[in-house]
Amino acid sequence: SQTIHQWPATLVQPVGSPLSLECTVEGTSNPNLYWYRQAAGRGLQLLFYSVGIGQISSEVPQNLSASRPQDRQFILSSKKLLLSDSGFYLCAWSATWGLTEAFFGQGTRLTVV
Amino acid sequence: AQTVTQSQPEMSVQEAETVTLSCTYDTSESNYYLFWYKQPPSRQMILVIRQEAYKQQNATENRFSVNFQKAAKSFSLKISDSQLGDTAMYFCAFMNPPGAGSYQLTFGKGTKLSVIP
Numbered sequence: 001s002q003t004i005h006q007w008p009a010t011l012v013q014p015v016g017s018p019l020s021l022e023c024t025v026e027g028t029s030n031p032n033l034y035w036y037r038q039a040a041g042r043g044l045q046l047l048f049y050s051v052g053i054g055q056i057s058s059e060v061p062q063n064l065s066a067s068r069p070q071d072r073q074f075i076l077s078s079k080k081l082l083l084s085d086s087g088f089y090l091c092a093w094s095a096t097w098g099l100t101e102a103f104f105g106q107g108t109r110l111t112v113v
Numbered sequence: 114a115q116t117v118t119q120s121q122p123e124m125s126v127q128e129a130e131t132v133t134l135s136c137t138y139d140t141s142e143s144n145y146y147l148f149w150y151k152q153p154p155s156r157q158m159i160l161v162i163r164q165e166a167y168k169q170q171n172a173t174e175n176r177f178s179v180n181f182q183k184a185a186k187s188f189s190l191k192i193s194d195s196q197l198g199d200t201a202m203y204f205c206a207f208m209n210p211p212g213a214g215s216y217q218l219t220f221g222k223g224t225k226l227s228v229i230p
Contacts, residue, residue: 034218038156043119043204043222059217088156094218100208101148102218104158 002027006091006105013112019064019078021108023091026072031093033074034102035066038088050074051096086112115140115207119221126195127229133180134190134224136205142166144210147181147188152202152223161203164188192226200228 006023013019025031032051036044046059048066056066063082067075074091091105116139126132138147149161164172164181171179176196180189192199205221 036220044220046217046219049217090158092158092218094208100146100210101160101163102158102206102208103160107156 002093002103004091004093004103004105006108008108009106010109011111013081013110015083015112016080019076019081019085019110021076021089021091021110023074023076023105024072025093028072028093028095030071030096032096032100033068034092034094035074035076036090036092038090038107040087044090048076081112083112086110115142115145115209115217115219117205117207117219117221119205119224121224122222123225123227125227125229126192128195128197130195131191131193132195132226134192134203134205134226136188136190136221138186138188138205138207140186140207142209146208146210147179148206148208149177149179149188149190150204150206150220151199152204153198153200158204162190195228197228197230199226201226 003026034049035047037047038044050056050068053068064078089108092102094100094102118137145166147164151159151161162172162174162177171181176193178191202223202225204223208218
């Protein structure tokens with residue numbers, strides 16, 4: 001069966017520090033991968049999605065970047081965090097065939113102080 | 114780009130009663146997928162129900178059913194016999210099918226549902 005792992009679960013980082021959140025998927029190949037951000041009590045904002053290795057689409061201009069170095073690995077990064085980067089980050093995957101519902105990781109709560 | 118609108122930020126329902134959450138969307142595509150996701154306080158996203166646009170029959174999943182009106186671009190969720198465990202944020206979501214050139218999964222802003230004992 002397919003599983004998705006996202007870590008860390010919580011993170012407190014100072015302003016100006018770098019960020020690296022990692023997401024890996026097991027049990028499937030060539031998944032579509034997504035990074036979402038959810039502000040407190042708000043909806044999900046799509047940040048990046050990827051349909052293949054090295055293929056990243058960015059939805060909103062921001063202080064963040066994403067990379068997909070391997071087929072089932074998706075990384076969210078920042079060189080210098082801002083206070084406004086605080087939030088709940090969710091990684092998700094969907095299949096490129098069949099009914100493409102998305103499956104989500106457990107999420108990372110990022111607090112920039 | 115597709116947009117998904119949930120016009121009810123918060124709703125409440127008495128335990129065992131029925132509640133309907135609204136969702137409308139905007140797209141120029143004829144084939145697509147629609148979903149309702151539930152996010153309980155744990156914040157884990159859980160798929161509740163899904164609907165393929167080419168299917169006219171409304172999807173049902175136990176106590177959960179949808180009213181899919183393709184011409185009106187409406188996709189409401191009905192929860193029957195509400196239970197305390199249904200308390201959560203509910204998100205409506207839209208996705209193009211494979212091969213449509215975009216795999217974006219677009220969410221509405223959510224409806225916070227509270228089930229009252």
